[in-house]
Amino acid sequence: MIRLLYISTAREPVTPEMLADILRTSRRNNVAVGVTGLLIVGGRRFLQALEGPPEAIFATYDRIARDPRHFAVVQLARDTIVERQFPDWAMGSQAGRTAGVDADVSAAVAALIAPITDPSLRGYFSGFAGRQAAA
Ligand SMILES: Cc1cc2nc3c(=O)[nH]c(=O)nc-3n(C[C@H](O)[C@H](O)[C@H](O)COP(=O)(O)O)c2cc1C
Numbered sequence: 001m002i003r004l005l006y007i008s009t010a011r012e013p014v015t016p017e018m019l020a021d022i023l024r025t026s027r028r029n030n031v032a033v034g035v036t037g038l039l040i041v042g043g044r045r046f047l048q049a050l051e052g053p054p055e056a057i058f059a060t061y062d063r064i065a066r067d068p069r070h071f072a073v074v075q076l077a078r079d080t081i082v083e084r085q086f087p088d089w090a091m092g093s094q095a096g097r098t099a100g101v102d103a104d105v106s107a108a109v110a111a112l113i114a115p116i117t118d119p120s121l122r123g124y125f126s127g128f129a130g131r132q133a134a135a
Contacts, residue, residue, distance in 0.1 A: 003051040008073040010044040026091040038092040042132030
């Protein structure tokens with residue numbers, strides 16, 4: 001399996017409706033192809049980890065990168081993995097939070113990243129949450 005991590009910027013402010021729509025589509029598609037992961041939103045920034053079989057990850061990432069709802073999609077890491085960090089999440093996120101309107105993503109993110117054992121991956125997510133909290 002591989003794990004891919006990227007950051008991007010939303011073209012418009014991220015509304016709860018936009019996030020809900022992205023998550024609905026993501027969960028439906030990801031379950032079908034064995035992709036799991038975590039999507040964090042802070043202001044207009046997205047940070048997403050995708051893990052699963054290489055073909056599924058590349059096809060999914062290709063679609064995501066072409067999505068007009070965001071731009072400046074930059075891959076931060078791509079690793080071969082033997083174990084998933086998010087085995088239970090077709091796509092985890094700040095459920096129930098008003099993403100984009102909520103300045104304090106750090107508390108929500110802290111709970112979401114608690115199960116992450118990979119130190120490098122944890123660093124990316126906690127750094128992202130810390131920067132949002134400081135902004
Ligand atoms: C930040 C962001 C994250 C996304 N994550 C996923 C994802 O994990 N899986 C997925 O299938 N689509 C994801 N999408 C949606 C895709 O860009 C695309 O709209 C969708 O895969 C199209 O699926 P459909 O043809 O079934 O409607 C994401 C979009 C954005 C903007």
